[in-house]
Amino acid sequence: MPSPLSNIPAIVVARLPLYLRSLNILAESGSTVISSAELGARLGITPAQIRKDLSFFGEFGKQGTGYDVLYLREQLKNILHLDQQWSVALVGAGDLGRAIAQHGGLGERGFRIVAIFDQSTEKIGEQIGDIPVESMDLLPIVVRRRQLQLAIIAVPANRAQRAADVLVASGIKGILSYAPIRLHVPDTVQVRYIDPLIALQEMTYYLGG
Amino acid sequence: MPSPLSNIPAIVVARLPLYLRSLNILAESGSTVISSAELGARLGITPAQIRKDLSFFGEFGKQGTGYDVLYLREQLKNILHLDQQWSVALVGAGDLGRAIAQHGGLGERGFRIVAIFDQSTEKIGEQIGDIPVESMDLLPIVVRRRQLQLAIIAVPANRAQRAADVLVASGIKGILSYAPIRLHVPDTVQVRYIDPLIALQEMTYYLGG
DNA sequence: TAGATTGTTAATCGATTAACAATC
DNA sequence: TAGATTGTTAATCGATTAACAATC
Numbered sequence: 144m145p146s147p148l149s150n151i152p153a154i155v156v157a158r159l160p161l162y163l164r165s166l167n168i169l170a171e172s173g174s175t176v177i178s179s180a181e182l183g184a185r186l187g188i189t190p191a192q193i194r195k196d197l198s199f200f201g202e203f204g205k206q207g208t209g210y211d212v213l214y215l216r217e218q219l220k221n222i223l224h225l226d227q228q229w230s231v232a233l234v235g236a237g238d239l240g241r242a243i244a245q246h247g248g249l250g251e252r253g254f255r256i257v258a259i260f261d262q263s264t265e266k267i268g269e270q271i272g273d274i275p276v277e278s279m280d281l282l283p284i285v286v287r288r289r290q291l292q293l294a295i296i297a298v299p300a301n302r303a304q305r306a307a308d309v310l311v312a313s314g315i316k317g318i319l320s321y322a323p324i325r326l327h328v329p330d331t332v333q334v335r336y337i338d339p340l341i342a343l344q345e346m347t348y349y350l351g352g
Numbered sequence: 353m354p355s356p357l358s359n360i361p362a363i364v365v366a367r368l369p370l371y372l373r374s375l376n377i378l379a380e381s382g383s384t385v386i387s388s389a390e391l392g393a394r395l396g397i398t399p400a401q402i403r404k405d406l407s408f409f410g411e412f413g414k415q416g417t418g419y420d421v422l423y424l425r426e427q428l429k430n431i432l433h434l435d436q437q438w439s440v441a442l443v444g445a446g447d448l449g450r451a452i453a454q455h456g457g458l459g460e461r462g463f464r465i466v467a468i469f470d471q472s473t474e475k476i477g478e479q480i481g482d483i484p485v486e487s488m489d490l491l492p493i494v495v496r497r498r499q500l501q502l503a504i505i506a507v508p509a510n511r512a513q514r515a516a517d518v519l520v521a522s523g524i525k526g527i528l529s530y531a532p533i534r535l536h537v538p539d540t541v542q543v544r545y546i547d548p549l550i551a552l553q554e555m556t557y558y559l560g561g
Numbered sequence: 562t563a564g565a566t567t568g569t570t571a572a573t574c575g576a577t578t579a580a581c582a583a584t585c
Numbered sequence: 586t587a588g589a590t591t592g593t594t595a596a597t598c599g600a601t602t603a604a605c606a607a608t609c
Contacts, residue, residue, distance in 0.1 A: 160553035186534060191578050198592055206591040207585040224556040242451035254552050292559050317555035319548060323373060325395060333558050335551035339528060342544035343463050344369035346526035347433040349542050350501050400602050407568055415567040416609040
């Protein structure tokens with residue numbers, strides 16, 4: 144695998160996890176082969192786009208037949224570096240951080256929260272699941288020692304940028320932020336946002352006043 | 353206001369909430385005027401794009417000066433129909449639904465959860481905050497009586513499509529789904545997804561294996 | 562007035578789609 | 586072989602950006 148081809152459009156990369164998700168469902172249901180047309184119908188994406196997207200990375204299909212579900216799934220996992228467990232730091236042990244850590248939909252899917260940090264002296268020492276909340280002061284040490292590359296930010300908006308700065312300085316390369324502000328980071332660092340409020344506001348435009 | 357101009361690109365509409373968010377911050381900090389250049393710098397968007405986006409809806413600025421923060425904020429709120437409280441139905445009273453209902457970042461911002469539904473007989477009758485969990489059987493009646501237009505889905509993937517079907521049949525016009533599947537709904541219904549796993553998988557592509 | 566910034570047009574850029582030869 | 590579907594090219598479509606006259 145030619146490691147992250149930097150010339151692949153981000154929008155193409157962003158669709159790969161959706162393809163993978165469908166392939167997981169197909170694999171579970173016992174399907175062995177799928178065409179770009181069928182996959183497209185499930186995802187609301189044109190078959191041509193799926194074929195084009197995949198062609199950035201190689202030739203995975205067979206004319207007349209389609210794609211082998213297990214094989215394509217394996218390939219996508221490799222491309223996305225999901226052939227390994229990812230350890231994740233969580234910043235913020237409030238309601239939201241707690242929900243993220245405990246709900247654990249992530250843990251079962253290859254992203255394990257291995258350290259939790261909070262500013263508040265009250266929260267330090269508490270356990271969330273089986274992970275103790277540690278002081279923000281320890282963050283750089285822990286992140287470096289464990290060589291963590293991913294972090295989740297779940298602190299209030301007014302502390303999010305500072306959290307990001309510390310994370311980046313400690314070597315974090317990817318941040319998933321639940322804070323409703325744009326984070327400024329070097330462009331060697333990936334950032335994605337989760338913001339239900341923005342999503343709701345996007346929809347009300349289309350709803351009758 | 354010419355009600356939802358249907359010919360405005362969705363990607364333009366999707367940026368309006370971001371503009372609004374910045375304007376809220378600016379207003380709080382006491383700024384009275386802002387140029388497209390300054391706003392763009394905050395958001396990582398080119399000034400030309402901001403001006404173009406806004407020009408779909410009217411002329412809100414003044415040459416030589418920029419935009420009046422409070423005025424533009426008001427206009428965007430109107431365009432997005434955020435000049436009112438929105439009542440929202442929540443489907444799913446598990447860990448996730450509970451976290452969404454209690455965390456309440458939404459309530460303070462104009463989206464109030466007014467009814468919670470769950471399948472499980474055990475959960476029915478429980479209170480989350482001050483809202484009782486009701487049976488799914490009551491959903492159509494409650495949604496119709498209260499004329500709810502928005503709903504949040506926080507049930508497992510295998511129940512999400514059924515939940516969406518019931519919601520749509522009950523008159524819901526916008527769905528925010530936390531379930532990791534694509535929902536099939538009539539195109540008169542808006543759907544947005546919140547999926548931290550997909551966001552993480554998008555980032556690992558760029559990280560060293 | 563001089564300087565700044567808008568709103569808008571036209572040019573550029575990039576993403577999506579249609580079409581089809583290759584081939585299983 | 587006949588039918589189906591890929592991978593890829595070229596055409597289309599749509600979004601972003603640069604540039605500038607208008608004007609505060």
